[in-house]
Amino acid sequence: IAGITQAPTSQILAAGRRMTLRCTQDMRHNAMYWYRQDLGLGLRLIHYSNTAGTTGKGEVPDGYSVSRANTDDFPLTLASAVPSQTSVYFCASSDDSLAATDTQYFGPGTRLTVL
Amino acid sequence: GQNIDQPTEMTATEGAIVQINCTYQTSGFNGLFWYQQHAGEAPTFLSYNVLDGLEEKGRFSSFLSRSKGYSYLLLKELQMKDSASYLCAVRDRDYKLSFGAGTTVTVRA
Numbered sequence: 001i002a003g004i005t006q007a008p009t010s011q012i013l014a015a016g017r018r019m020t021l022r023c024t025q026d027m028r029h030n031a032m033y034w035y036r037q038d039l040g041l042g043l044r045l046i047h048y049s050n051t052a053g054t055t056g057k058g059e060v061p062d063g064y065s066v067s068r069a070n071t072d073d074f075p076l077t078l079a080s081a082v083p084s085q086t087s088v089y090f091c092a093s094s095d096d097s098l099a100a101t102d103t104q105y106f107g108p109g110t111r112l113t114v115l
Numbered sequence: 116g117q118n119i120d121q122p123t124e125m126t127a128t129e130g131a132i133v134q135i136n137c138t139y140q141t142s143g144f145n146g147l148f149w150y151q152q153h154a155g156e157a158p159t160f161l162s163y164n165v166l167d168g169l170e171e172k173g174r175f176s177s178f179l180s181r182s183k184g185y186s187y188l189l190l191k192e193l194q195m196k197d198s199a200s201y202l203c204a205v206r207d208r209d210y211k212l213s214f215g216a217g218t219t220v221t222v223r224a
Contacts, residue, residue, distance in 0.1 A: 042214040042216040042217055043212075048211070058211065090158070097210055100145070101146075101163065103163065104160070104212060106159070109156075109157055
């Protein structure tokens, strides 16, 4: 069982380009999340999905979009990348986002550099 | 907004005990989590507290006081492999996690 996979592992991107970060989980979790992690700021929620077919905005959604066509996949798209989007991006999943003991599990991350 | 504070760095000796404090002010409270993150890797779940008191899991324990908005993670019998960042996260009233910036623990021989 792989858990959560993310692709690519790292990417250097020119400003203004479009980029999609991929996330797939095989745990049949209902909820999925995208975070970015920047030095000194900790993990910040970008977008989330409580169940397939629904999405919501997190703390820092501007410049990003997501879709959740099925349970397993939750891609994150940067429509026109800017240097401030240079970060490490983590995808996470959990069984039931509204359950008292729900725990999020994280993928290995994608290191994105926008020049 | 959410406010979660934890020390930036701590250093301790192998075999010793280290306590990482976390204070929080959030919009509602539905549990507090601790994650461990080794450099260049994903965060991994360590512990969860929703009621006041101490939760013990082997060498790691986590304490919560909801009235004080305070938690700590206690690492006992430190090993070199415990060198990592430790992230405090609070689930708010919307059931979303807000994370502190993390505490980097360095274990010296």
